[in-house]
Amino acid sequence: MxxxxxxxxxxxxxxxxxxxxxxxxxxxxxxxxxxxxxxxxxxxxxxxxxxxxxxxxxxxxxxxxxxxxxxxxxxxxxxxxxxxxxxxxxxxxxxxxxxxxxxxxxxxxxxxxxxxxxxxxxxxxxxxxxxxxxxxxxxxxxxxRASFNELGMQLDQILAAIPEEARRVQFAQSYEHLRQALIPRLGAHGKLFKVLFAVPRATLWRWKMLWTTFRHRRELDAPTRREIRRTTRKLAQLTIKLAQLDLFSRLFHxxxxxxxxxxxxxxxxxxxxxxxxxxx
Missing domain, CATH: 1.20.1420 (A middle domain of Talin 1)
Known part of the structure; x- marks a missing residue:
């Protein structure tokens, strides 16, 4: 499906x-x-x-x-x-x-x-x-039950749907740094330090992107700004879930x-x- x-x-x-x-x-x-x-x-x-x-x-x-x-x-x-x-x-x-x-x-x-x-x-x-x-x-x-593959597919599809106008705020490049920092490779265990700081780091990235979008508000139309706000929230939530998935799965066991x-x-x-x- x-x-x-x-x-x-x-x-x-x-x-x-x-x-x-x-x-x-x-x-x-x-x-x-x-x-x-x-x-x-x-x-x-x-x-x-x-x-x-x-x-x-x-x-x-x-x-x-x-x-x-x-x-x-x-x-x-x-x-x-x-x-x-x-x-x-x-x-x-x-x-x-x-x-x-x-x-x-x-x-x-x-x-x-x-x-x-x-x-x-x-x-x-x-x-x-x-x-x-x-x-x-x-x-x-x-x-x-969530899986790493399913969440990863959702993440990739959200990134593929980012508006072209978002390039002005370097949206994709900024998120890629966050992704590499927090999300472990498939099958790998995330480092405890990264897992514990996944929430504040993803939240900080989100607010940074919102501030950047606000600074470029004259260059972006209202629908694009709304889409960027929605996308940053979705990406932050998914990134946190992916970063913590392995740890919480073991804790649940x-x-x-x-x-x-x-x-x-x-x-x-x-x-x-x-x-x-x-x-x-």
Whole structure:
């Protein structure tokens, strides 16, 4: 399938983006409210709504297993697309800890409660780290896994579409210096120093080109200036992704190895907590 420059999409305010913003804002507001009222004894972990929040939150954390099971068990592969399960995985991974925090009334409680709570927070924190790494090696949050070849093709096609008038600001020559400095050869590992400074260096190049374009504004018409602004943004984003792709791919591999023991530890401590609470 031919890749076109339209494959490089800039962030837009789609319904999904609106939902993410509304969801994140609601969670932050709820956590802030709960923390402010933690001493008001509005909920009890032993009974009523507080008890139910613990059951629901724990069930959501256990339901996180559905996403990896959907990818590995053959009979589940006909149950909705993987992207839907991943969305539920992300939502449950946020709502579960939030509900359990309200169940605990933002307090520590007994020793077994503390261990279970800290294990849950460790899994939640690890999940946030994994989400950050995941976005760096995929085409968006719910897109497919990015490849060096695919991103390189997109990069070449963007460069081929640069307006002829952009030669006046030496656009192609300026970007080629950035490209050689940051993007490793196919199959080669990028140097850590270059990877760490990919974002500031690409951003600095972008602002330099915008300033150069502004200085030559009398020589360039308005459509060309707009196209240069769009192109510099796309190139900066793609260059950063290409420079960091190998490092984040390796980090994602190691994250999987670390995250699974955290999750197993959380399940064990949660079961112990439930047993102790209902036995003693």
């Amino acid at each position: 031919t890749t076109t420059t339209n494959d490089v999409r800039l962030p837009v305010l789609t319904p999904g983006v609106w939902f993410q913003g509304l969801f994140s804002g609601s969670v932050i507001a709820a956590l802030f409210w709960g923390w402010q009222h933690r001493h008001d004894d509005l909920l009890s972990a032993e009974e009523g709504l507080g008890y139910m929040l613990g059951i629901i939150g724990g069930s959501l954390m256990l339901a996180l297993l559905l996403y990896p099971l959907r990818k590995r068990l053959r009979f589940m592969q006909r149950w909705l697309p993987v992207a839907w399960w991943f969305r539920l995985h992300m939502i449950f991974g946020v709502l579960g800890p939030v509900l359990i925090l309200f169940h605990a009334n933002f307090g520590l409680g007994s020793l077994n409660s503390q261990v279970a709570l800290f294990c849950m927070l460790l899994v939640a924190g690890s999940g946030l780290v994994g989400r950050y790494i995941y976005r760096r090696i995929h085409m968006g949050l719910y897109g497919h 190691w994250w999987h190895i670390v995250h699974l023991p955290f999750f197993i530890m959380m399940i064990i401590t949660a079961l112990v907590h439930v047993y102790v609470v209902h036995t003693y």
